[in-house]
Amino acid sequence: xxxxxxxxKHLVMGMTNKKSLKCExxxxxxxxxxxxxxxxxxxxxxxxxxxxxxxxxxxxxxxFSPECPNxxxxxxxxxxxxxxxxxxxxxxxxxxxxxxxxxxPGTRLTVL
Amino acid sequence: SQQGEEDPQALSIQEGENATMNCSYKTSIxxxxxxxxxxxxxxxHLILIRSNExxxxxxxxxxxxxxxxxSSSLLITASRAADTASYFCATDADNAGNMLTFGGGTRLMxxx
Numbered sequence: 070x071x072x073x074x075x076x077x078k079h080l081v082m083g084m085t086n087k088k089s090l091k092c093e094x095x096x097x098x099x100x101x102x103x104x105x106x107x108x109x110x111x112x113x114x115x116x117x118x119x120x121x122x123x124x125x126x127x128x129x130x131x132x133f134s135p136e137c138p139n140x141x142x143x144x145x146x147x148x149x150x151x152x153x154x155x156x157x158x159x160x161x162x163x164x165x166x167x168x169x170x171x172x173x174p175g176t177r178l179t180v181l
Numbered sequence: 182s183q184q185g186e187e188d189p190q191a192l193s194i195q196e197g198e199n200a201t202m203n204c205s206y207k208t209s210i211x212x213x214x215x216x217x218x219x220x221x222x223x224x225x226h227l228i229l230i231r232s233n234e235x236x237x238x239x240x241x242x243x244x245x246x247x248x249x250x251x252s253s254s255l256l257i258t259a260s261r262a263a264d265t266a267s268y269f270c271a272t273d274a275d276n277a278g279n280m281l282t283f284g285g286g287t288r289l290m291x292x293x
Contacts, residue, residue: 073223100279111269111283112224125280159223166279167211172223 073173075160081179084150090176092143092160100166101143103135104159106175112159118143119166150180187270187284195292200257202287204270205250213246214271214281215255224269227255262293 073094082088092101100119104112117125118137126135132154134146143160157177161170188203206213212231216224230237230246230253237244243256257264270284 102281109288111286114280114282117279119279127280157221161224163279167273169214169226169229170224170281171226172216174223175221177221 073160073162073171075158075173075176077176078174079177079179081181082147082150083181084152086150087146087148089147090145090158090160090178092145092173093141094162094171095141096162096164096171097140098162098164098171099140100163101137102161102163102170103143103145104161106157106159108156116145124166147178150178152180154178155180187268187287189287190285191288191290193290193292194260196260196262198260198291200260200264200289200291202255202268202270202289204253204255204284206253206270206272206282206284207251208272208274210248210272210274212273213244213253214273215242215244215253216269216271216283218267218269218286220266227268257289260289260291262291264291265289 076091102117103115106112114127115129116135121137132149136144157175159175160173163170186205214229215227218224228239228244230244241258246253267286267288269286271281
């Protein structure tokens, strides 16, 4: 299995909702990443997990809360989001803490 | 933050022509990668070039790296309509762990 899967594909939520994005890979990769991408812009790194430990947090607001339950799974918990948080959220993984990253198809999030 | 700039921002060519995209970056790097993204989808890794390499080929792709000028170029030869996508360079700065910082991207359209 050489792919990264993300669920859901689309998510619409209100500003008071709590929701979670899920990412899964079965390639034995030890680093996993969350990116945020606005329309016609490049992806921006949010979080990096290396060996299931959070290694990088790019000053992301606390309304985004990452979790890495095991080496194959990465979650992003969302709470009290703002409309400007609407974006494509991409998950990626890499074998080690450098090199080629494998991206999932993304979750298109709309905050009303 | 955005490490690199890409040039041009948009490129439209006829099928069969070559497409050249340029990327400039600001800091010392371990490696530079090129990714492709079809509209609203995840990114696909194309090629990685290390800081001590000057040129690399993969199929119809040719990447060059000039660390003295902090720049890279991606050449797609004999383009096809299926090459229509956005292309991003991404750098892995040598003092930034496993953070990938993406350039602004080039939107390539190949007309049949």
